[in-house]
Amino acid sequence: MAILVVGSVAFDSLETPSGKRERVLGGAATHFALAASFFTDVRVVGVVGEDFLPEHEAVLTSKGIDTTGIERAPGLSFHWTGSYVKDLNAADTLATDLNVFAEFAPKIPESYKDSEFLFLANIDPVLQLQVRKQMPNVKMVAGDTMNYWIAAHKENLLPVLKELDVLLINDNEARMLSGGLNGLRAAEKVLTMGPKSLIVKFGEHGSAAFYGERSFADGVKRRPFRAHTVLLDEVVDPTGAGDSFAGGFYGYIASQKELTPEVFRTAMFYGSVMGSFAVEKFGTERLQNTTREEVDERFEQLREISHL
Amino acid sequence: MAILVVGSVAFDSLETPSGKRERVLGGAATHFALAASFFTDVRVVGVVGEDFLPEHEAVLTSKGIDTTGIERAPGLSFHWTGSYVKDLNAADTLATDLNVFAEFAPKIPESYKDSEFLFLANIDPVLQLQVRKQMPNVKMVAGDTMNYWIAAHKENLLPVLKELDVLLINDNEARMLSGGLNGLRAAEKVLTMGPKSLIVKFGEHGSAAFYGERSFADGVKRRPFRAHTVLLDEVVDPTGAGDSFAGGFYGYIASQKELTPEVFRTAMFYGSVMGSFAVEKFGTERLQNTTREEVDERFEQLREISHL
Numbered sequence: 001m002a003i004l005v006v007g008s009v010a011f012d013s014l015e016t017p018s019g020k021r022e023r024v025l026g027g028a029a030t031h032f033a034l035a036a037s038f039f040t041d042v043r044v045v046g047v048v049g050e051d052f053l054p055e056h057e058a059v060l061t062s063k064g065i066d067t068t069g070i071e072r073a074p075g076l077s078f079h080w081t082g083s084y085v086k087d088l089n090a091a092d093t094l095a096t097d098l099n100v101f102a103e104f105a106p107k108i109p110e111s112y113k114d115s116e117f118l119f120l121a122n123i124d125p126v127l128q129l130q131v132r133k134q135m136p137n138v139k140m141v142a143g144d145t146m147n148y149w150i151a152a153h154k155e156n157l158l159p160v161l162k163e164l165d166v167l168l169i170n171d172n173e174a175r176m177l178s179g180g181l182n183g184l185r186a187a188e189k190v191l192t193m194g195p196k197s198l199i200v201k202f203g204e205h206g207s208a209a210f211y212g213e214r215s216f217a218d219g220v221k222r223r224p225f226r227a228h229t230v231l232l233d234e235v236v237d238p239t240g241a242g243d244s245f246a247g248g249f250y251g252y253i254a255s256q257k258e259l260t261p262e263v264f265r266t267a268m269f270y271g272s273v274m275g276s277f278a279v280e281k282f283g284t285e286r287l288q289n290t291t292r293e294e295v296d297e298r299f300e301q302l303r304e305i306s307h308l
Numbered sequence: 309m310a311i312l313v314v315g316s317v318a319f320d321s322l323e324t325p326s327g328k329r330e331r332v333l334g335g336a337a338t339h340f341a342l343a344a345s346f347f348t349d350v351r352v353v354g355v356v357g358e359d360f361l362p363e364h365e366a367v368l369t370s371k372g373i374d375t376t377g378i379e380r381a382p383g384l385s386f387h388w389t390g391s392y393v394k395d396l397n398a399a400d401t402l403a404t405d406l407n408v409f410a411e412f413a414p415k416i417p418e419s420y421k422d423s424e425f426l427f428l429a430n431i432d433p434v435l436q437l438q439v440r441k442q443m444p445n446v447k448m449v450a451g452d453t454m455n456y457w458i459a460a461h462k463e464n465l466l467p468v469l470k471e472l473d474v475l476l477i478n479d480n481e482a483r484m485l486s487g488g489l490n491g492l493r494a495a496e497k498v499l500t501m502g503p504k505s506l507i508v509k510f511g512e513h514g515s516a517a518f519y520g521e522r523s524f525a526d527g528v529k530r531r532p533f534r535a536h537t538v539l540l541d542e543v544v545d546p547t548g549a550g551d552s553f554a555g556g557f558y559g560y561i562a563s564q565k566e567l568t569p570e571v572f573r574t575a576m577f578y579g580s581v582m583g584s585f586a587v588e589k590f591g592t593e594r595l596q597n598t599t600r601e602e603v604d605e606r607f608e609q610l611r612e613i614s615h616l
Contacts, residue, residue, distance in 0.1 A: 183512075183539060183540065183541075184539050184540065184541055185541065185542075202513060204491075205510060205513035205514070206513070206536075208539070223609065223612055223613055224539050224613055225613050225614075226536045226539075226613050226614055228514075228534045228536070231491060231492050231516070231532050231534075232491065232492065233491075233492055233493065234493075262616065265616050266616055269616065301531065303616065304531060305531055305532055305533050305534050306533075306534055306614055306615070307614070307615050307616070308570065308573050308574055308577065308611065308615070
């Protein structure tokens with residue numbers, strides 16, 4: 001079933017220990033959509049500028065991703081400049097040029113209205129809520145956010161959290177959102193804020209799912225689940241790892257009949273798998289050139305390295 | 309089958325976010341022996357001072373641990389003072405009083421000579437090698453080390469590595485030992501230095517096993533294996549977590565007929581389990597009061613949170 005994702009479609013200028021790249025295609029919605037496209041239909045809502053060329057659109061459309069909802073605006077696309085030279089696990093933002101994104105008001109095409117899964121990628125929570133309200137009948141809503149919105153726009157973020165079936169954040173964001181707690185305690189606190197389930201990502205150290213009573217249809221609260229990452233020879237560019245995790249995770253869920261605990265766990269593994277591809281090359285290069293066979297192979301690898 | 313462990317039996321003065329404790333029983337051999345005692349017979353070689361009282365010895369003997377090889381010397385026992393107030397994942401050493409440990413020359417009691425498993429806990433590699441030479445016929449040798457020996461005594465450490473079936477170190481030590489490499493590359497480099505297998509511990513983020521061609525009898529090199537830690541409400545005192553991991557890991561292996569890949573993986577889980585108990589209270593308190601039923605229960609929990 002189709003996923004509607006709203007978020008940034010952007011250009012990234014990156015420096016990592018492996019090298020430098022100028023203005024490669026990026027953005028949360030782009031990484032999410034590419035990763036999810038291995039599992040289900042994906043429809044993107046976003047805005048780009050005049051620098052978004054047919055070759056960029058083809059990266060998405062060649063994977064069957066619906067770009068009807070990507071609005072064209074005069075000016076330049078959102079452009080992020082970051083460095084991972086000091087620490088591969090923590091991006092150092094050198095510049096954020098919002099450009100056309102500054103005036104973004106998401107509009108949902110008619111043809112997207114029957115989407116059953118909604119993903120609110122990391123954007124202004126005011127916009128996340130607007131999109132949610134335009135899609136009242138979706139079966140499931142998942143979303144991401146970041147430290148900036150937690151620190152400076154918490155009053156706008158809180159109503160979004162109440163709308164979410166699954167919130168995906170990293171461990172630092174979980175700590176911020178919980179008011180300084182760690183681990184299990186942070187997760188339990190965040191669950192009281194609205195999301196039915198919570199995924200906390202630990203970068204190279206994998207991820208954990210935390211459940212509430214409302215996570216599954218039977219109303220039974222379950223123990224957390226943990227997924228490793230795939231061990232890689234080299235991480236070339238961590239940009240988009242979290243969005244690709246979300247795409248693999250949510251794409252797999254959207255491809256299944258219902259959300260059982262087993263589907264959730266398997267989705268976590270597919271999230272790890274897609275995140276592992278994302279970081280092997282700069283930008284979207286590796287996700288563009290990944291095959292479904294490679295996805296399945298790496299899934300089996302993840303099972304092998306984690307199961308007794 | 310019996311494990312002979314050589315290492316420190318000591319007193320620790322600790323400060324953590326959960327509180328302060330003065331001179332609680334600790335030391336690598338103590339934590340290792342307590343954790344391993346759930347699985348097999350354990351014999352300790354070490355040295356203590358006049359402050360080591362019958363009540364301290366009883367902590368070990370009450371678990372069936374053989375203390376024949378703990379030598380009494382005039383003076384005080386090794387005493388470590390550390391703080392985890394700034395960072396639960398990194399001990400800040402405030403004082404290291406070697407005391408009787410400064411002149412430690414390990415002597416193996418006759419009654420220990422038939423031990424089939426040898427564990428060289430983190431001590432001067434010169435002593436590790438001396439002990440290894442006194443036990444030439446053991447079936448298996450595993451060992452630990454730390455940043456200090458890697459940085460300042462590498463020439464003494466290198467011959468020890470060649471003696472090891474399994475080296476257990478943390479990720480920072482793996483980076484140092486490999487000359488600054490990370491992840492898989494660091495592990496492959498360390499494996500070329502001698503150990504047949506390598507376990508890298510990532511604190512709260514679990515551990516990874518890296519295998520070489522000589523890890524198992526069939527000569528087949530396998531993919532790494534990863535084990536999570538048990539998610540805890542609170543980490544009270546991380547001291548001894550790594551030694552308790554080693555005790556659970558090696559104790560389980562010593563209780564099995566042969567070292568198969570499945571035994572190795574299961575041992576990693578038991579290592580995580582014993583490490584998780586160690587950190588729940590100060591010093592050895594939680595390990596002293598753990599039951600075998602709790603160990604099995606937590607093992608099942610670890611399977612549940614990591615298996616599809």
